[in-house]
Amino acid sequence: MESSLPRRVALLRSALLPDGSLVDVAIDGDTVSDVAPAGTLTADDADTLDLDGRLLLPAPAEPHAHLDKALSADRIQPPLGDLGSAIAAWAAHATTMTVAEIADRARTQALAMLAAGTTSIRTHVDVLSDGGAASVADSVRGAQALIQVRDELADLMDIELVALAGPLAPDEHVEAVLDLGVDLVGGAPHLAEDPLADVDRLLAIARRRDLGVDLHADESLDGPVTLDHYARAVRDWPRDRQYSAGHCVRLGTLGPERLAEVVADVAAADIGVITLPITNLYLQGWQHPVSTPRGLTAITALLDAGVRVAAGADNVRDPFNPVGRSDALETASLLVTAGHLTPDEAYAMVSVAARSVMGLPAAGPVVGARADLLAVAATSVTDAVANASADRIVLSRGRLVARTEVHRTVAAPARAAASPVPTPAPVPVP
Numbered sequence: 207m208e209s210s211l212p213r214r215v216a217l218l219r220s221a222l223l224p225d226g227s228l229v230d231v232a233i234d235g236d237t238v239s240d241v242a243p244a245g246t247l248t249a250d251d252a253d254t255l256d257l258d259g260r261l262l263l264p265a266p267a268e269p270h271a272h273l274d275k276a277l278s279a280d281r282i283q284p285p286l287g288d289l290g291s292a293i294a295a296w297a298a299h300a301t302t303m304t305v306a307e308i309a310d311r312a313r314t315q316a317l318a319m320l321a322a323g324t325t326s327i328r329t330h331v332d333v334l335s336d337g338g339a340a341s342v343a344d345s346v347r348g349a350q351a352l353i354q355v356r357d358e359l360a361d362l363m364d365i366e367l368v369a370l371a372g373p374l375a376p377d378e379h380v381e382a383v384l385d386l387g388v389d390l391v392g393g394a395p396h397l398a399e400d401p402l403a404d405v406d407r408l409l410a411i412a413r414r415r416d417l418g419v420d421l422h423a424d425e426s427l428d429g430p431v432t433l434d435h436y437a438r439a440v441r442d443w444p445r446d447r448q449y450s451a452g453h454c455v456r457l458g459t460l461g462p463e464r465l466a467e468v469v470a471d472v473a474a475a476d477i478g479v480i481t482l483p484i485t486n487l488y489l490q491g492w493q494h495p496v497s498t499p500r501g502l503t504a505i506t507a508l509l510d511a512g513v514r515v516a517a518g519a520d521n522v523r524d525p526f527n528p529v530g531r532s533d534a535l536e537t538a539s540l541l542v543t544a545g546h547l548t549p550d551e552a553y554a555m556v557s558v559a560a561r562s563v564m565g566l567p568a569a570g571p572v573v574g575a576r577a578d579l580l581a582v583a584a585t586s587v588t589d590a591v592a593n594a595s596a597d598r599i600v601l602s603r604g605r606l607v608a609r610t611e612v613h614r615t616v617a618a619p620a621r622a623a624a625s626p627v628p629t630p631a632p633v634p635v636p
Contacts (some may be wrong), residue, residue, distance in 0.1 A: 212362060212605040217249035218579070221262035223571060224550070224587050231262065233577045236603035241573055255606065257581045257599065261590055263553065264570030265578040265600065266534030267326040267560040268319060270420075270452045270480045270518035272370075273312035273355065274331045274348040277523050284525035288492040289425060293397075295525040300334055308351035315522060316359055318532040321610060323580035325602040326364040328420065328564050330392055333383050335375040345379035349386050362607050366390065366564065368420045371408060373398035380411055390448070391415070394422040396456075401430045409439050418447035418565075420480075424456035427490055427499055431456055434468045437475035448565040450478035452518070454503040455486055465504055473511045478563030481505055481555075482520035483540040485527045505545050516560040517541055517552070535582075535594040542591065549588040577604035583612070 218231040221244075230247035232240035240247060275296065284295035316327060331348045334340060349369070356365040369383045371393040384391070391412040395404035405421070412419045419440065423433045433451055440449045451472075457465060472479065481503045490501030508515050519537050522530035530536070534556040541552035561569060569578035583597035584590035600608040 211609075212602070212607045214253060215255050215577075215601060215604060215606050216253035217247055217255070218262065218581070218601075219247075219254055219256045220244050220259055221257045221571065221581065222259050222585070223262060228259065229262075229571070231571050231579075233601075233604045236577055238571060238573055238575050238577050241571055255599070260581040260597075260599065261584040261586065262571045263580045263582065263587070263590070264557040264561075264568075264575075265325040265580045265602070266323050266556045267564055267566060267569075267578075268324050268518050268534065269328050269450070269478075269516045269560045269563050270482055270520055271315075271319075271327050271329040272331075272521050272524070272526070273315050273327070273329040273352055274308050275521060275524040275526065276315035277311045279523045279525065279528055282525055284528075286528065289489045289526070292489065292525040297336075299525075300332065301336055301340075303334075303347060305347050305351045305354070308348055309354050312352055312355045313358065315532060316355060316363065316365065320359075320363050320600065320602075321598070321608045322531070322533040322535075323582070323598055323600050323608075324363075324532075324534055325569075325578040325600065325607070326366075326561065326564060326566055328366040328368060328390075330368045330370040330420075330422075331383070331388065333369055333371045333375040333379050335372060335379045337372075338374045338376055340379070342379060342382050345375070346382050346386060349383040349388050353387055363602055364566065368392035370394070370422070373404050377407070377411065380408075384411075384415060384417070390418045390420050392420045392422065394425070395432050396422070396424050396426060396430055401432045402435050405432050405436050405439070409436070413443070416444075416447075418449060420448070420450045420452065423451035423454050425453040425486070425489075426456055427459050427494075427501065429456060431460070431464075431468060433457070433477075434471040437468075437471040437477050440477070441471075441475040445476075448478065448563065449475065450480060450563050452480040452520075453482055453486060454479050455490060455501055457504040457507070458500065458502050460504070465507055469504070469507050469511045469513065472508070473513050476514070478514040478516060479503060479508055480516045480518055480563060481541075481545070482518050483537060483544055484530060485520035487540065487544060488527050500544050502545055505541075505547065514559055514562050515555060516563040517555040518560070531594075533594060535591055538591045539594070549591040553587050553591060578602055
């Protein structure tokens with residue numbers, strides 16, 4: 207880590223925008239104040255950063271992470287498998303974790319994401335109830351760790367916490383986690399014996415405490431549908447907070463008529479939907495060795511209905527996903543490949559749409575926007591998504607917070623030895 211960072215930046219020089227224009231970008235505090243043709247804006251040298259033609263984009267935001275689980279796979283050595291096996295492996299390990307160990311992994315993961323360009327993270331944190339058997343003190347270990355990390359990194363990035371309450375987590379445990387300062391109510395009602403009742407339970411807690419809600423919803427190919435029930439319940443709730451749902455895999459397998467009904471309810475309630483390609487591509491479909499389904503939500507149908515759809519990386523190197531690069535450009539690439547989106551649409555879902563679903567101010571190289579910016583060595587959005595160059599410059603609230611420089615040396619190809627052009631053999635005359 208660099209002790210000279212973060213540092214204030216007043217001018218970005220020679221930035222390439224997605225439309226091909228080369229510009230200077232002035233920054234006043236945490237806000238973009240001017241965008242003009244390259245070479246026309248000035249600032250003190252100490253406050254100027256030359257991007258040298260790097261592509262300048264809104265910084266990614268991660269709308270659905272699990273920092274408390276991240277980087278635990280090497281410790282757990284979980285078997286490869288579906289959602290059920292991942293939950294079992296995690297539950298067995300969770301009883302052994304300390305606050306310090308959770309915080310160490312979460313901090314490492316958050317800083318890796320910041321280095322790759324992500325300046326805002328919404329992370330779920332388990333209410334560690336051990337099926338209801340844990341004490342209140344044990345149930346809040348994860349929340350204590352992530353609140354510590356949120357506070358430590360508050361000068362560098364925005365971190366928002368969601369209480370992930372399993373169906374067997376007593377209300378007392380959920381309330382204790384929220385009492386510590388966790389921001390949103392969450393859970394996984396589709397795993398409950400009575401999914402709709404669990405939706406109602408979690409919404410009652412949120413309403414009682416005047417908090418927003420971000421549920422894991424319908425994370426299965428053929429299980430229950432709870433998303434429309436959730437949408438109808440919060441349709442008339444206050445709009446000064448966010449309501450969102452992650453995964454929503456079941457939408458991808460519904461027939462057209464039922465899908466249209468659910469999507470209409472979601473649109474009417476303005477619930478943000480968060481698709482999580484890498485984890486759902488990994489976890490879903492193990493029972494279908496032939497014509498394995500994609501395991502994604504109905505992205506196109508949701509977008510066509512005007513639903514705000516964001517995308518996230520979800521789990522990284524834990525029982526729910528053994529891989530992951532901590533990089534929003536990986537998520538965007540998967541959206542192109544598995545979700546059949548354009549690179550521009552995909553990048554918008556991990557940046558502009560993600561910030562919208564998270565309730566954050568708009569960011570990007572636009573006058574009046576938050577100066578949360580990513581400059582990457584690329585010639586276009588497609589080039590950035592395809593190659594995901596590690597050469598990146600990251601600004602959070604108008605300050606340089608991370609820089610990765612790449613030096614590449616490649617052997618030159620051998621030159622072909624000069625030789626005369628062979629003369630064709632004479633053709634015999636009959």
